[in-house]
Amino acid sequence: MYELQFRFKDLGGFSCIRRCISEYIRQVLPEEGCMMDVAVNEAVNNAINNGRRSGEKFITLKMRIMNGNKLIIRVKDEGPGFAARRTVETFSKQGSRLFDKGLLDESGRGIKIMLTVADSILYNRIGNEVMIIKRVPAAIFPYIPTTMRREQKMRG
Numbered sequence: 001m002y003e004l005q006f007r008f009k010d011l012g013g014f015s016c017i018r019r020c021i022s023e024y025i026r027q028v029l030p031e032e033g034c035m036m037d038v039a040v041n042e043a044v045n046n047a048i049n050n051g052r053r054s055g056e057k058f059i060t061l062k063m064r065i066m067n068g069n070k071l072i073i074r075v076k077d078e079g080p081g082f083a084a085r086r087t088v089e090t091f092s093k094q095g096s097r098l099f100d101k102g103l104l105d106e107s108g109r110g111i112k113i114m115l116t117v118a119d120s121i122l123y124n125r126i127g128n129e130v131m132i133i134k135r136v137p138a139a140i141f142p143y144i145p146t147t148m149r150r151e152q153k154m155r156g
């Protein structure tokens with residue numbers, strides 16, 4: 001499977017690879033790449049701020065195209081996680097009212113931003129990995145590297 005993977009420890013490490021990640025996102029999402037970039041930054045900030053409480057731990061960011069038409073970005077830390085699924089469920093129920101309250105709050109916007117930008121977000125059971133899923137526009141498909149399309153054909 002064709003997947004890009006980055007490992008870093010802190011904001012300094014992330015800043016070294018950030019441009020590469022942004023470029024990839026903007027290529028597959030020309031319209032909404034900018035917003036997706038913000039969503040990914042929120043996921044990374046959460047991993048950095050909450051996932052490294054005890055000692056030096058890594059954050060892993062993975063990106064791939066699934067079935068030739070979905071961008072999948074995963075951000076995983078090695079921390080204890082949190083009750084993420086409950087949080088996402090609560091926010092999801094708020095639908096378009098998501099930002100009615102709390103938009104100006106100092107904290108608590110990251111997950112809301114991810115939910116707004118992505119088609120869906122999923123957390124693993126313990127809440128230390130988030131998966132951001134976004135459909136890639138059909139017009140972009142011919143530009144997805146052939147290695148990815150070949151995999152798609154073999155499976156299809």
Ligand SMILES: Nc1ncnc2c1ncn2[C@@H]1O[C@H](COP(=O)(O)OP(=O)(O)O)[C@@H](O)[C@H]1O
Nearest residue numbers: 046047050051081082107108109110111112128
């Ligand atoms: N990777 C994570 N590990 C542990 N807790 C997390 C993680 N991501 C988010 N959280 C928890 O969810 C809360 C809400 O996250 P978010 O919506 O990004 O707002 P903020 O980061 O501004 O508090 C965080 O305050 C934190 O308690």
Ligand SMILES: [Mg+2]
Nearest residue numbers: 042045046110
């Ligand atoms: Mg946050």
